[in-house]
Amino acid sequence: MSQFLEHSHDIRLVAFAVFIGVVTGCGTTLMLRFLSGEGKARRKNRLVICAMLTGFGIWATHFIAMLGYDPSEATSYALVPTIASLLLVQCAIWTAFKVVFDATKRFWRYIGGAVAGVGIAVLHYVGMYGASYFHAAAFNPALVALSVSMGVILSAFAIPMMATKKLGLRSVVGGVSFIIAVLVVHFVGMAAMSVNHAEIVPVTGFVISSTELAGIVGVLALIVLCAAIVATFIELQSEIRASRERSEFGFLIQSLRDSAIYLLDTKGNILTWNEGASRLKGFSASEAIGLHFSAFFSEEDRKRQWPQIALDRAVKEGAFRAESKRYRKDGSWFWADVSVEPVYDVNGTLKGFAKVTRDVTQRKAFEGQVSVLSANLDAALENMRQGLCLFDAKGKLVLSNRRTADILDLDVSDLVPGLSFLELLDLVVAGYTEEEGRHRRARALEAHDRFMATQEGGSYTVERKGGSVLAVSERPRIDGGWVSTFEDISESRRSAKRIRHLANHDPLTGLPNRIYFRQLLDQNVEDIQARGGKVALAMIDLNRFKDVNDKYGHAIGDDLLQVVAQRLTGAMGEDAVATRLGGDEFAVFQRVSSQQDVDVFAETLETALLNIAVPDYVATFVSGCVGIATFPKDAENVENLMSNADIALQRAKSKPAKHCCQYEPDMDEGVRKSRGLQADILEAVKEEQFQLVYQVQCAVADGKPVGYEALLRWMHPVHGLVTPDRFIDAAEQNGLIIPLGEWVMRRACKDAASWPKPYKVAVNISPVQLVQMDLPKIITEALLEAGLPASRLEIEITETAIISDKMRALTNLRRIKSLGVSVSMDDFGTGYSSLDTLNSFEFDKIKIDRSFLMDSATNPNSQVIIRAVVALGQSLGLPVLAEGVETEEQLQLLRSMNCDEAQGYYFGKPGPYLVDDGGDNALEFVS
Numbered sequence: 001m002s003q004f005l006e007h008s009h010d011i012r013l014v015a016f017a018v019f020i021g022v023v024t025g026c027g028t029t030l031m032l033r034f035l036s037g038e039g040k041a042r043r044k045n046r047l048v049i050c051a052m053l054t055g056f057g058i059w060a061t062h063f064i065a066m067l068g069y070d071p072s073e074a075t076s077y078a079l080v081p082t083i084a085s086l087l088l089v090q091c092a093i094w095t096a097f098k099v100v101f102d103a104t105k106r107f108w109r110y111i112g113g114a115v116a117g118v119g120i121a122v123l124h125y126v127g128m129y130g131a132s133y134f135h136a137a138a139f140n141p142a143l144v145a146l147s148v149s150m151g152v153i154l155s156a157f158a159i160p161m162m163a164t165k166k167l168g169l170r171s172v173v174g175g176v177s178f179i180i181a182v183l184v185v186h187f188v189g190m191a192a193m194s195v196n197h198a199e200i201v202p203v204t205g206f207v208i209s210s211t212e213l214a215g216i217v218g219v220l221a222l223i224v225l226c227a228a229i230v231a232t233f234i235e236l237q238s239e240i241r242a243s244r245e246r247s248e249f250g251f252l253i254q255s256l257r258d259s260a261i262y263l264l265d266t267k268g269n270i271l272t273w274n275e276g277a278s279r280l281k282g283f284s285a286s287e288a289i290g291l292h293f294s295a296f297f298s299e300e301d302r303k304r305q306w307p308q309i310a311l312d313r314a315v316k317e318g319a320f321r322a323e324s325k326r327y328r329k330d331g332s333w334f335w336a337d338v339s340v341e342p343v344y345d346v347n348g349t350l351k352g353f354a355k356v357t358r359d360v361t362q363r364k365a366f367e368g369q370v371s372v373l374s375a376n377l378d379a380a381l382e383n384m385r386q387g388l389c390l391f392d393a394k395g396k397l398v399l400s401n402r403r404t405a406d407i408l409d410l411d412v413s414d415l416v417p418g419l420s421f422l423e424l425l426d427l428v429v430a431g432y433t434e435e436e437g438r439h440r441r442a443r444a445l446e447a448h449d450r451f452m453a454t455q456e457g458g459s460y461t462v463e464r465k466g467g468s469v470l471a472v473s474e475r476p477r478i479d480g481g482w483v484s485t486f487e488d489i490s491e492s493r494r495s496a497k498r499i500r501h502l503a504n505h506d507p508l509t510g511l512p513n514r515i516y517f518r519q520l521l522d523q524n525v526e527d528i529q530a531r532g533g534k535v536a537l538a539m540i541d542l543n544r545f546k547d548v549n550d551k552y553g554h555a556i557g558d559d560l561l562q563v564v565a566q567r568l569t570g571a572m573g574e575d576a577v578a579t580r581l582g583g584d585e586f587a588v589f590q591r592v593s594s595q596q597d598v599d600v601f602a603e604t605l606e607t608a609l610l611n612i613a614v615p616d617y618v619a620t621f622v623s624g625c626v627g628i629a630t631f632p633k634d635a636e637n638v639e640n641l642m643s644n645a646d647i648a649l650q651r652a653k654s655k656p657a658k659h660c661c662q663y664e665p666d667m668d669e670g671v672r673k674s675r676g677l678q679a680d681i682l683e684a685v686k687e688e689q690f691q692l693v694y695q696v697q698c699a700v701a702d703g704k705p706v707g708y709e710a711l712l713r714w715m716h717p718v719h720g721l722v723t724p725d726r727f728i729d730a731a732e733q734n735g736l737i738i739p740l741g742e743w744v745m746r747r748a749c750k751d752a753a754s755w756p757k758p759y760k761v762a763v764n765i766s767p768v769q770l771v772q773m774d775l776p777k778i779i780t781e782a783l784l785e786a787g788l789p790a791s792r793l794e795i796e797i798t799e800t801a802i803i804s805d806k807m808r809a810l811t812n813l814r815r816i817k818s819l820g821v822s823v824s825m826d827d828f829g830t831g832y833s834s835l836d837t838l839n840s841f842e843f844d845k846i847k848i849d850r851s852f853l854m855d856s857a858t859n860p861n862s863q864v865i866i867r868a869v870v871a872l873g874q875s876l877g878l879p880v881l882a883e884g885v886e887t888e889e890q891l892q893l894l895r896s897m898n899c900d901e902a903q904g905y906y907f908g909k910p911g912p913y914l915v916d917d918g919g920d921n922a923l924e925f926v927s
Contacts, residue, residue: 089122588605
């Protein structure tokens with residue numbers, strides 16, 4: 001060392017050598033860091049370049065430092081040892097790097113670093129060997145050993161520390177250690193050398209001067225240094241970009257919320273976890289990392305080893321993809337689209353797996369909906385009543401349903417996609433002659449072109465050979481195509497024809513109904529008005545038809561109506577038109593040319609309507625009454641014609657000996673009187689011209705009053721007092737009996753409530769009123785308004801009131817009786833079904849018609865009937881009241897028969913008001 005200090009050194013070159021060594025160490029550290037992050041195959045070539053650059057840097061450091069050594073003599077260098085030193089150090093460095101990167105154990109990595117130290121020492125001493133100082137040189141063995149050992153030891157630890165992926169303290173320490181190793185080997189080695197100036201050694205072989213070597217090393221050092229700096233800068237920029245890209249990519253992966261993206265190790269354990277995975281799986285990153293990904297499978301899938309199967313398939317097939325259920329932390333599941341792909345390093349070694357999971361629950365639900373919708377659409381198409389064809393803009397068939405083939409009597413194979421619309425029309429009109437088929441196809445095409453020019457499309461019909469009719473509906477589409485539907489409307493047309501027949505004909509008899517009959521009659525009258533001629537109209541009503549219905553039932557009545565229709569059509573022929581107007585009312589009209597034709601028309605009808613009977617029911621003979629009017633003789637229009645024919649019918653019904661009447665002008669007089677009376681009744685109701693009178697009802701045993709019957713009177717301003725027998729029928733015909741009867745009920749209750757003694761008041765109910773649905777309500781309101789107890793009200797009905805509509809009448813009677821009101825049968829014995837009526841309803845009293853008592857003095861049968869009715873009432877527990885008592889003898893007769901009550905002029909005439917005379921008969925009427 002003392003000898004080393006004796007020689008002078010060029011401090012500038014020494015500093016430059018140190019600088020080259022530092023740059024070499026830094027560059028080697030960076031290059032090794034880059035190489036440690038690459039695969040084996042890619043690192044192979046770069047490892048050679050790194051070794052060459054590192055070896056040259058060490059070689060340049062050595063020789064520049066040697067050039068700075070001045071032994072006071074000129075120095076020269078042998079070319080072969082100098083170049084050999086460079087190659088040897090590069091080979092040693094390459095060997096050291098390869099051992100370090102390829103070693104699987106740490107020991108070998110240290111051996112590789114030691115090889116680098118040996119290479120540095122070989123470089124130094126071979127280079128020293130090639131240097132000539134023209135004097136003999138000697139080396140201190142201890143210092144030589146020290147330089148070599150320090151270089152080997154420092155390099156053994158430095159090289160493995162430099163070969164790390166991250167530029168941290170470890171790599172920095174390794175780089176510094178490597179620089180120290182290079183410098184220690186050189187400077188300690190130089191200190192070990194001493195020059196003997198007394199012994200001169202001649203120079204042999206090819207040598208270069210120190211000046212030349214300095215130039216060569218300087219230039220090469222600058223080139224290599226610049227190249228290293230540029231390469232390092234490029235690598236740094238690449239690393240920065242890669243780091244930024246990795247950072248941005250990582251941020252992108254982490255920020256994805258709709259997909260779970262994470263890495264697995266080779267065993268399936270989770271290494272990374274993004275935000276989407278946390279949201280989708282319910283696990284936080286701290287909970288998920290380290291967890292095996294089988295946690296997201298069901299227990300059943302884990303037993304079937306599906307997680308491992310997924311990894312195995314990913315390795316075997318390059319990727320594993322599936323859609324299945326995956327489970328969250330809370331146990332809920334979702335449909336997941338899963339992909340697992342293996343991740344390899346550059347050497348082809350499996351490093352793990354990249355797994356991507358997307359929630360496709362909504363898509364699966366939508367696919368399910370689409371699938372159901374598609375299935376429903378297919379089912380709808382196949383179950384349509386209509387055939388459906390879809391055509392494109394070129395008129396080619398795109399699709400059709402099976403119903404199309406069924407309607408067109410074709411095979412499904414005939415309706416192949418690509419079939420033109422014209423070819424389909426040829427199939428539709430098949431069977432016709434060529435000319436007829438061409439004509440029908442042209443008509444269809446004309447309608448088709450017309451509808452294609454509109455947005456709404458339209459429909460047309462095509463009649464096929466064989467009689468079937470197709471309705472073709474077409475609707476254009478935006479793309480230029482259209483949808484055609486085919487429907488077989490043959491049956492619907494027949495049904496429409498039947499419906500029109502049913503709409504215009506009576507379903508029971510098959511005759512034209514009232515509306516159609518009126519249309520036909522109007523047409524004939526219009527034609528007569530335009531061209532001349534006559535038409536005779538007959539209105540027909542059956543006699544005793546209600547008796548047939550009531551006695552034998554409506555089924556027999558319907559059969560009887562059918563027989564009547566058959567007789568009319570059979571007798572009148574095709575020239576006449578008959579109708580059933582309703583119930584047992586018929587009408588017939590026929591074109592005539594003379595009065596003789598009218599007489600024949602009348603005679604034919606009268607004959608046809610005699611002795612009509614239902615087969616097997618010979619006891620059901622009925623006949624009909626006919627009224628005839630002729631246009632234009634008897635009427636100016638159809639309304640008058642029908643009215644006058646009806647007037648003639650009423651005349652025929654009023655004359656039992658004559659069943660057919662033709663209209664005569666004097667018939668209008670009676671009709672006008674009837675209509676005038678109805679108008680007067682309407683006015684009388686408005687002007688309150690009606691009043692009530694009361695007739696006393698007494699006990700037969702002692703003659704004491706038990707109640708009063710309310711009787712209606714009309715004080716006409718012109719005709720004076722009008723009795724009910726003159727206006728009740730007219731009031732019932734025009735419906736005025738309804739408001740008139742309500743007024744009677746309310747007035748009678750009000751009057752009875754004002755009587756000083758609680759006698760009953762009896763009120764007669766018309767048959768029209770009895771079938772009135774709100775009759776019980778009217779009676780209830782009348783009782784409440786008057787404050788009259790229901791037990792003091794008694795209503796009287798006749799048998800005919802029940803017979804007209806028995807079910808509704810009995811329903812109303814039961815509702816009235818439930819109020820507490822008494823119900824008595826009036827005029828008992830005058831009908832033909834009295835016993836049946838008594839059996840149908842639980843009456844409170846029976847009233848014997850006055851006709852029996854009036855005949856009792858001269859007709860023994862009347863006494864028998866009275867006695868029988870009284871006995872019937874006693875057996876049923878019903879009181880019996882006899883009407884028409886006018887003499888003492890009649891009263892004694894009733895007493896002998898134990899009759900309960902009686903009324904008549906013997907006890908007093910009906911009067912308008914009551915007085916209390918304080919006598920035995922506390923209440924009586926005075927006129």
